Amino acid sequence: MKKIAIGSDHGGFELKESVKKELTALGYEYIDFGCHHKESVDYPDIAFLVGECVATNDNYLGIIIDGVGIGSAMTANKIPGVRCAVCWDLSSTMNSRDHNNANVISIGGQTIGPGLAVQMIKKWLETEFSGGRHERRVTKIMEIESRFIKRGK
Numbered sequence: 001m002k003k004i005a006i007g008s009d010h011g012g013f014e015l016k017e018s019v020k021k022e023l024t025a026l027g028y029e030y031i032d033f034g035c036h037h038k039e040s041v042d043y044p045d046i047a048f049l050v051g052e053c054v055a056t057n058d059n060y061l062g063i064i065i066d067g068v069g070i071g072s073a074m075t076a077n078k079i080p081g082v083r084c085a086v087c088w089d090l091s092s093t094m095n096s097r098d099h100n101n102a103n104v105i106s107i108g109g110q111t112i113g114p115g116l117a118v119q120m121i122k123k124w125l126e127t128e129f130s131g132g133r134h135e136r137r138v139t140k141i142m143e144i145e146s147r148f149i150k151r152g153k
């Protein structure tokens with residue numbers, strides 16, 4: 001069973017607490033990279049820690065929650081090896097695993113209620129990458145990333 005790296009900014013803090021309860025109920029071990037309060041923080045600081053954990057540990061998946069999910073996903077996707085998907089419903093959630101092999105999910109604490117969020121997280125964790133034609137496409141994504149790493153950009 002994969003382990004989970006989870007983090008949020010102030011806008012996702014409350015939803016993160018709900019998601020953590022669901023993770024525990026599902027039997028997942030997790031590391032909470034913060035924040036641990038509702039005071040204003042900068043989402044790149046937390047998204048970096050979650051993304052770094054996933055990129056350096058094959059047995060981790062990541063969950064990031066900020067206001068709408070966009071800034072944290074932008075940040076995490078700067079880290080080589082991270083494929084972070086902004087998801088907003090069950091369909092985007094399943095697609096991000098089944099087709100895109102996302103290893104980090106980013107959701108909005110101000111746009112998604114706790115009921116839907118826990119359903120999404122459960123679905124995301126139980127959905128496997130289906131490979132096949134999608135393997136070819138995800139490989140192309142990773143090859144584009146490697147080209148820029150080689151150039152040192």
Ligand SMILES: O=C[C@H](O)[C@H](O)[C@H](O)COP(=O)(O)O
Pocket residue numbers: 009011012040043066067068069070071072
């Ligand atoms: O994409 C970024 C996130 O939605 C942030 O949670 C948001 O930008 C934070 O804004 P504020 O400082 O106004 O809560």
